Amino acid sequence: GFCIASPRHDPSTYMVGTEDGLVHRCSTSYNEQYLETYYGHSGPVYRVRCNPFASHAFLTCSADWTIRLWTTKPVPGHQPDSPLLTFQSTDLNDAVNDVIWAPQNSTSFAAAMDDGRVELWDLSEKPLDPIVVHYPMGQEKVRRRTCVRFSPNSPVLVAGDDKGCVVVMRMYNTNQSYYSDQEQQERLNAVMVKRR
Numbered sequence: 001g002f003c004i005a006s007p008r009h010d011p012s013t014y015m016v017g018t019e020d021g022l023v024h025r026c027s028t029s030y031n032e033q034y035l036e037t038y039y040g041h042s043g044p045v046y047r048v049r050c051n052p053f054a055s056h057a058f059l060t061c062s063a064d065w066t067i068r069l070w071t072t073k074p075v076p077g078h079q080p081d082s083p084l085l086t087f088q089s090t091d092l093n094d095a096v097n098d099v100i101w102a103p104q105n106s107t108s109f110a111a112a113m114d115d116g117r118v119e120l121w122d123l124s125e126k127p128l129d130p131i132v133v134h135y136p137m138g139q140e141k142v143r144r145r146t147c148v149r150f151s152p153n154s155p156v157l158v159a160g161d162d163k164g165c166v167v168v169m170r171m172y173n174t175n176q177s178y179y180s181d182q183e184q185q186e187r188l189n190a191v192m193v194k195r196r
Contacts, residue, residue, distance in 0.1 A: 044063045106184035145159050
């Protein structure tokens with residue numbers, strides 16, 4: 001495996017991203033076979049992240065310049081081993097190194113790219129493009145963004161690069177409404193069904 005994630009609501013399974021671009025759903029009880037294999041990336045999968053509100057939904061990011069949204073639940077009219085949605089900025093020609101779901105918004109996530117940018121997406125607001133793209137400023141050589149994290153209790157996004165530098169970004173005008181877990185799940189499901 002190349003990266004791993006465990007769904008919050010299902011501790012008996014875990015997701016593994018591989019260097020071949022595959023994602024395997026595995027069981028803690030059956031270590032000699034995969035429960036499911038997901039196909040879609042054409043390069044190594046760098047990160048797998050399960051949604052904190054709906055464990056059946058997960059994101060992956062890859063060297064193939066894309067972020068993909070998947071589900072472990074059957075969706076009518078959808079091939080179960082393929083991504084529900086694929087996200088890629090039109091001018092991105094570099095790997096996506098990290099992706100993470102927002103802790104207070106089931107439809108929002110952030111990503112860190114090889115070209116130094118950090119993107120913030122909200123599928124309920126703008127499903128085809130990021131709502132914010134932050135490019136590094138004033139550097140003679142672009143540094144690869146290697147990780148990105150949300151603050152758990154304030155509208156702050158933190159990104160690290162390949163030189164060990166950290167950038168703290170304050171997010172303005174982002175949806176910070178607080179919904180119940182059930183409402184969060186409904187919001188995400190509505191976006192996933194609408195975009196198929």
